[in-house]
Amino acid sequence: MREKPVILASEEVARSRIFRVEQLQLRFSNGVERTYERLRGKAGGLGAVMIVAMTDAEHVVLVEEYCAGSEDYELSLPKGLIDPGEDALQAANRELQEEAGFAARSLEFITELSLSPGYMSQRISVVLARDLYPSRLPGDEPEQMRVETVSLRNLLGLLEHPQFTEGRALAAMYVVRDLLQQRGELTV
Template sequence: MRQKPTVLAREIVASSRIFRVEQVQLRFSNGVERVYERLVGRGTGHGAVMIVAMLDDEHAVLIEEYCGGTDTYELSLPKGLIEPGEDILAAADRELKEEAGYGARQLEHLTELSLNPGYMSQKIQVVLATDLYEERLEGDEPEPMGLDKINLRELASLAQNSQFTEGRALAALYLVRDLLTQRGVFVP
């Protein structure tokens, strides 16, 4: 493994209610120095979850919500922050109930994904939820989420849908499709 650069200085150069921008001065092993900027969390450090909730052997739940970053309504997977003291699977079940109106009898942590590791420190835990049942919890969303579904056979068309742009969600869906195929649950 390569030697990580030496940190010469760190400074928060901008801050908001949600984001902090950290400037990091680095020296690489070859002597080259650079200043990087990255978005860092607000110090809660509890992380986030993204849930691939399977309605049956081939259909996953999608939600539709307003996204401030793109200023549009987008389709994605249910997701949210892990609360203090909450484990990944409990957070996934809670977020699924809040955003999609389903609970899951079976939850499995699959992997951790990042959005843009060059500029962001945040990562998200991907959870597979199966054996769903209807149950809704009150969440922190400003309006009810729209609900949709996607057949795992149609992921290529989903990638072409202008209302579905989140790369992590697409990666999670492909991961689940491949996993369920390997297990003999899903037949492509």
Template sequence: MPRKPEILNCQEVARSRLFRVESVDLRFSNGEERVYERLAARGSAAVLIVPMLDDKTVLLIREYGVGVEDYELGLPKGRVEAGEDPLEAANRELMEEVGYGAKSLTKLKLLSQSPNYMQHHTQVVLAQGLYPQTAEGDEPEPLIVEQYPLADLDQLVLRDDFTEARSLAALFLARAHLSR
């Protein structure tokens, strides 16, 4: 395993309401120096929930993604608030976005996104034993909840309205976990 580069300097170079951009000066073990930019983490990780209505059916949501300028099918997700446990955050987001709570929540894997450019991490959580329960969320419009057979995952990944990599990875992780 190579030795990690030495961080020579790190400073914020831009900020918006949602993002902080940092410039990071690095020196690698061979003496090479480079300047990288990254989206800096803002506190806690996020959660992405795989809600299983029963042993075979996952609940997906359809919501508008401004990044792709279209409605996308994916899994419920959200930010872990300061001082909140990731499993509590997952259950809260599930209630807000899908209208269910979960009796059983299992951490499957902590995922990174674009690790060369982002510090952000997402905890994938499997939610089982669902029961009807709602909570007020921050979505600008009601989300559409759709049931999908987990056995048809191979067809889901081919759909044009299902493109989010985190949701794709989470469903494969959940399918592997559930098949054990």
């Protein structure tokens, strides 16, 4: 791997309740200097989880939530920030109960994905939740989320759904499908 650029200077150039924007002065190993910007989130380094929760050997829970970015209701995997004192699996089981009304007897860390490493440091842990049972915890959501399921056998079909768009949620489901197939726990 090549030598990393030197960070000549960094400063906060904008801040809101949730976001901070940092400007970086970089010098690359070839001498070229550039100004980059990056976002810092409110998460404070504890990270986030995204849950692939299976209601049977084939189907995964999706939740419908209002998204301010797209100004529409979108379907995606349950997800949320890890709270102080929680590990990723505990956060996954809490978010699953808050957003979808299920708890899981089996929780397994699968992998970590980044959102947009060019602009953000955030990563999200993908957790596979199985052996579900009904259990609801009150969350901070403004309204209860509608829940539906999708078959891991038809992830391409999900792309036709006008309410499903999120790349990293799709990646998480493909990874779980691939892994379960490799283990002989799913035939596609």
